[in-house]
Amino acid sequence: MMFKISWRNVWRHKTRSLIVILAIAVGVWAGIFILGFYMGIMDQRIQDVIKTEVSHVQIHHKLFTQNYHPKFQIKNSRSILEDLNHDARVKRASGRNVSMVMIASANASSGVKLIGVNPDDESQVTVIKDKVLEGVYGFQNSNSIIVSRKLCDKLKLKLGSKVVVTMQSKSNELTADAFRVSGIYKTSNTKYDEATAFVQDEKLQTLLECDDYHEIAILLNSNDDLDPFTTYLSGKLPDKSVESWKDLVPGMRYMVETADQSLGIIMWIILLALVFGIINTMLMAVLERIREIGMLVAIGMSKIRVFFMIVLETVMLVSVGAPIGMLLGYIFITYFGSHGIDLSIVSEGMEEFGYATIVYPTLDFSSYIKVATQLVVLAIVSSIYPAWRTLQLKAIDAIRKI
């Protein structure tokens, strides 16, 4: 009976209730969509960073990343690689030689990180191979080099152009060699592109006078293995530095953590706005029913029941609007999650910062649960005040007005 009364009271002023319900639905929908959109951007960025730049886990000599001196090689890197590639959790591990070099064309020069790779291994760890626009990902001969579109523009290079690469060898000798551009790639991160070029691993080892790798990049089969695997590996290789992408790109980890917080705040702000809207509507609904409520108390309806009736009415308003909003949000996220939202028109330059221009929103189940919980809190919070105001009502005063 109480449910019946509350439910019918909700629909007493159809337009007014519909407006509030619509506001709740739109608010929730927008909130969920913002969450999904943001999560989509971040997820993509993380996947991008993992797949094109850092992979899941990297092994180095403990001192290597301090100054990239070629002498800090990973001892026994080949047997470590062999082991890793037999580990079930590892999709593929790839050995790399890394050197900070000066690359010069006939027109200009630039400092880049030159990475020596074995294309067969590397193409299974990173997706650079798929990002090659011209030429091939591979080295026709030992003097082939793969550079980015960005670097080509900067140094005025094209396929087949000759560049001279200068670097410091293990014995601190300055060495130089000439390479020909055999492939041009482009990732979504311009900063990375500008500073990264690839040559054959053996060639770079010769130039650097090294026989081991400087870096082992590991791609795992599942993201979930990341933390346990990193712990496992650092235990197994105590004298090496074993780091996951979270350590390798600390900014990214920070971004994930702060995004969680700021998204939470955005959601609460939306909900707070809704709370005021709902309270306002419910106060209106209560005040215009003063006589009726006074009559109910007069004939013997207890205050607890009156309180409960108003709370129920508010909760019903929310519980009509909120699921609609959640459903809309879910539909939008699912649709755009597979079709993507093209931002290239509105956000030129986003690529500069390594963000993709097509966003695929995504939201995990637990976030929906979180939003639903917040909505329950919203419903209760916004019902308390109008219900409490109803209790302040004196039956005698209301009756007098009859």
Place this chain on the structure above:
Amino acid sequence: MKNVIETKNLCKTYEGVIPIHAVNDVDLQIQDDEFTAIVGPSGSGKSTLLNLIGGLDHPTSGEVIVNGHDLSEFSESKLIDYRLYHIGFVFQAYNLIPVLTVRENIEFIMMLQKRKKEDIKNRIHELLEEVDLLDKINKRPSELSGGQQQRVAVARALATKPEFVLADEPTANLDSKSASNLLDTMERLNKEESITFIFSTHDQRVIDRARRVVTLEDGKIISDVQK
């Protein structure tokens, strides 16, 4: 005959620049099965007196004794129970919950009393038959005339099997035909269900139907006539 209601030196004063003695030293005994009108000019204290008897208002001094119990000793929640189980109310307007049908309005108050489903169903039919509105059982109040609404209110007031019914100007918003119709109904219920009715009015035709007329002026009883 036993006293259902008894007031002793009942006073209600509204403080102000000039204090208003809305009810001034009223001694009144109401007995079983009475059909009593409280009359008097506007502002004479009729509503105030009924509200005091109904436990809706607190006296400034004096006592309201119902079936031997002093109302001033009741807590707020006990007063609500007292109203729910012992009194039927009929107001001038806004008697019914607009979102409920006639049946549900009567059902509602009996559910507050936690009566049994079967009991409720039978009583609703019985009452609507008595007020001659069985055909309107599934209508909302807005679909009824003012007189029909007041008759539903009387049925609702009786649904709880109260000891007496307090009706503050129940006919004030009705045309004379509806008013006499309502009075017929009240009279019949008074006889058949032997329910005590106390109603205020300043309508002469209604006064004529009462068996006892208590006249107030400036909060005092100036005459009390049994017919």
